[in-house]
Amino acid sequence: MKKILWSCLAIVLAILGLLGLKTYIDYQSGDHVSGDKVLNFYNWGDYIDPDLLTKFTKETGYQVSYKTFDSNEAMYTKIKQGGTSYDLTVPSDYTVQKMAQEGLLEPLDHKRLTGLGNYDRQFMNLSFDRGNRYSVPYFWGTLGILYNSKKYSAQDVAHWDDLWQPKFKQQLMLVDSARDVLGFTLISQGKSVNDQSDADLAAAQGKLTSLMPNVKAIVADELKMYMAQGEANVGVTYSGEAAQAMQNNPDLRYLVPSEGSNEWFDNLVIPKNAKHKDAAYAFINFMSKPENAAQNAKYIGYATPNKKAYDLLPAAIRNDQAFYPKQATLDRLQVYDSFDKTWTEKYNDAFLAFKMSRP
Amino acid sequence: MKTRISWTYLIFYGGWLLLFVIAPLLLLLWQSLNTGSGHLSLDNYGQFFTSGLYLTMAFNSVWYAFLITLVTLLISYPTAYFISQLKHQQFWLLLVILPTWINLLLKTYAFIGLLSHNGVVNSLLAGLGLGSHQLLFTNWSFMLVAAYIEIPFMILPIFNALTEIDPLLSRASQDLGASKWQTWRKVTLPLSMPGVKAGIQAVFIPSLSLFMVTRLIGGNRVITLGTAIEEHFLVTQNWGLGSTIGMILIFAMVIAMILTRDRRKS
Numbered sequence: 001m002k003k004i005l006w007s008c009l010a011i012v013l014a015i016l017g018l019l020g021l022k023t024y025i026d027y028q029s030g031d032h033v034s035g036d037k038v039l040n041f042y043n044w045g046d047y048i049d050p051d052l053l054t055k056f057t058k059e060t061g062y063q064v065s066y067k068t069f070d071s072n073e074a075m076y077t078k079i080k081q082g083g084t085s086y087d088l089t090v091p092s093d094y095t096v097q098k099m100a101q102e103g104l105l106e107p108l109d110h111k112r113l114t115g116l117g118n119y120d121r122q123f124m125n126l127s128f129d130r131g132n133r134y135s136v137p138y139f140w141g142t143l144g145i146l147y148n149s150k151k152y153s154a155q156d157v158a159h160w161d162d163l164w165q166p167k168f169k170q171q172l173m174l175v176d177s178a179r180d181v182l183g184f185t186l187i188s189q190g191k192s193v194n195d196q197s198d199a200d201l202a203a204a205q206g207k208l209t210s211l212m213p214n215v216k217a218i219v220a221d222e223l224k225m226y227m228a229q230g231e232a233n234v235g236v237t238y239s240g241e242a243a244q245a246m247q248n249n250p251d252l253r254y255l256v257p258s259e260g261s262n263e264w265f266d267n268l269v270i271p272k273n274a275k276h277k278d279a280a281y282a283f284i285n286f287m288s289k290p291e292n293a294a295q296n297a298k299y300i301g302y303a304t305p306n307k308k309a310y311d312l313l314p315a316a317i318r319n320d321q322a323f324y325p326k327q328a329t330l331d332r333l334q335v336y337d338s339f340d341k342t343w344t345e346k347y348n349d350a351f352l353a354f355k356m357s358r359p
Numbered sequence: 360m361k362t363r364i365s366w367t368y369l370i371f372y373g374g375w376l377l378l379f380v381i382a383p384l385l386l387l388l389w390q391s392l393n394t395g396s397g398h399l400s401l402d403n404y405g406q407f408f409t410s411g412l413y414l415t416m417a418f419n420s421v422w423y424a425f426l427i428t429l430v431t432l433l434i435s436y437p438t439a440y441f442i443s444q445l446k447h448q449q450f451w452l453l454l455v456i457l458p459t460w461i462n463l464l465l466k467t468y469a470f471i472g473l474l475s476h477n478g479v480v481n482s483l484l485a486g487l488g489l490g491s492h493q494l495l496f497t498n499w500s501f502m503l504v505a506a507y508i509e510i511p512f513m514i515l516p517i518f519n520a521l522t523e524i525d526p527l528l529s530r531a532s533q534d535l536g537a538s539k540w541q542t543w544r545k546v547t548l549p550l551s552m553p554g555v556k557a558g559i560q561a562v563f564i565p566s567l568s569l570f571m572v573t574r575l576i577g578g579n580r581v582i583t584l585g586t587a588i589e590e591h592f593l594v595t596q597n598w599g600l601g602s603t604i605g606m607i608l609i610f611a612m613v614i615a616m617i618l619t620r621d622r623r624k625s
Binding site: 071077 | 412415416419471475476477493495496574575578579580582587590593594595596597
């Protein structure tokens with residue numbers, strides 16, 4: 001008995017020791033910066049060129065504490081609970097709309113924003129945030145088709161409907177997201193990605209179920225790894241993920257079907273309970289500068305909404321229609337509206353029914 | 360003196376149970392009765408039991424958990440039996456336990472490397488002139504990886520039960536004229552049943568709610584209740600329905616416990 005007690009005590013002591021060590025290391029590495037000259041930045045993982053953070057600190061004197069999240073929902077929950085205060089975060093379009101509706105965002109004072117004129121007009125004043133009251137776009141992209149050019153040509157996958165061809169049997173990989181998969185099905189039927197009609201949704205679900213024989217797997221972030229390894233020849237995914245897969249496998253190509261697709265935006269916003277608003281404004285202005293936005297776009301590989309930064313990019317990037325589609329396609333892109341609980345669930349249940357259907 | 364020590368234990372243990380077992384269960388129950396309108400109702404349960412989708416999914420979960428448990432048991436019993444007959448038992452046991460020290464996700468990713476289109480297994484098959492096959496995203500690969508993950512948890516209790524059996528019993532049985540097979544069938548197997556039951560509990564229950572493996576190896580071709588819970592907490596944010604599915608899983612586990620409980624003691 002005594003032996004057990006002693007070993008318990010030893011374990012507790014070891015844990016306390018490790019905790020103390022961790023606090024010390026955190027303190028030393030300046031991970032927990034406090035004081036006034038600080039920016040608490042809550043961003044997606046690996047979503048900024050780290051050199052820009054150093055440059056920002058050098059130029060403005062603000063220390064950046066960089067924390068990351070991996071989904072809009074995770075970020076939303078954390079901001080809503082309000083345990084930690086962040087000064088700047090990067091929600092996608094529909095999440096901006098949802099957070100603004102719930103009063104979680106600080107309205108932007110446009111007089112304090114110096115670089116708004118640099119942005120492309122067609123990426124401003126969008127349906128999820130009219131007049132850019134709460135948000136400034138950070139990156140934008142599309143949903144499209146990633147394919148292996150050694151097996152198929154661009155003609156094979158030029159339209160969403162092409163995915164239903166029998167020759168793609170057991171070849172497709174889809175991203176595990178209800179709105180994206182139902183979205184492209186709705187577009188293929190000439191409907192809107194924000195369709196809120198039970199009949200249209202049921203029709204889309206029916207059409208989607210007939211796609212099942214072609215579907216090899218429905219996966220999340222792993223899609224880019226599988227595609228790069230040649231596990232599947234055709235995949236439906238986001239432009240940013242496609243860019244990373246193409247870096248690892250030069251045979252891959254990405255295209256946006258000409259009948260349209262979803263267009264997404266990640267945006268800089270200031271949460272309502274931010275403590276260092278000056279720092280947040282300074283950072284938004286810093287990122288609006290063409291040379292900084294261009295450097296970031298080159299590093300991340302996503303498309304920049306900053307017109308002047310776009311002009312600074314090398315011609316090879318600017319003329320890449322996969323990531324900067326031509327105007328005719330751009331005009332047909334649709335942004336997701338934020339759905340209420342009922343419709344979020346209707347879409348999810350339709351998607352679940354599709355996933356559970358057997359070919 | 361002695362009572363004081365047992366009181367300290369009781370307070371510590373009771374506090375632990377209250378904080379980390381009873382309180383979370385009550386929270387889950389409360390969430391599952393909460394429909395967002397403020398008052399409590401059974402709406403979530405109604406929604407679950409009237410939806411063909413969720414019932415099919417529940418059936419799938421139980422069916423796959425059953426298959427995984429069966430495969431694991433078929434592999435583990437002979438393995439545990441042979442290890443219990445060997446000289447350096449502790450060494451062989453260590454080899455069985457070793458994989459549990461590695462993170463689950465890492466093991467899953469290792470299997471992607473093994474089973475993928477250009478993976479080790481397919482290269483071997485192609486080298487033998489058997490051509491390459493689709494191995495990932497099939498029911499078989501899902502079962503293989505799930506069983507691989509669960510095997511140590513089945514071998515250990517069976518092994519312990521087997522080594523606890525007095526070796527004189529089987530010698531006596533053979534002295535009395537029973538064949539090796541009869542001895543195993545009439546003496547060893549019944550005496551090792553508690554280990555088998557403990558193993559089934561340790562494997563069946565976690566298998567009911569596997570979810571990462573269903574996506575990474577199964578490519579979401581196998582959908583279990585674990586996937587639905589993940590979706591309701593992360594995507595639809597319908598914590599009520601997510602908690603309801605959680606409660607139903609707990610209920611399924613209680614049934615599994617009752618079916619496999621040790622009757623001699625009760």
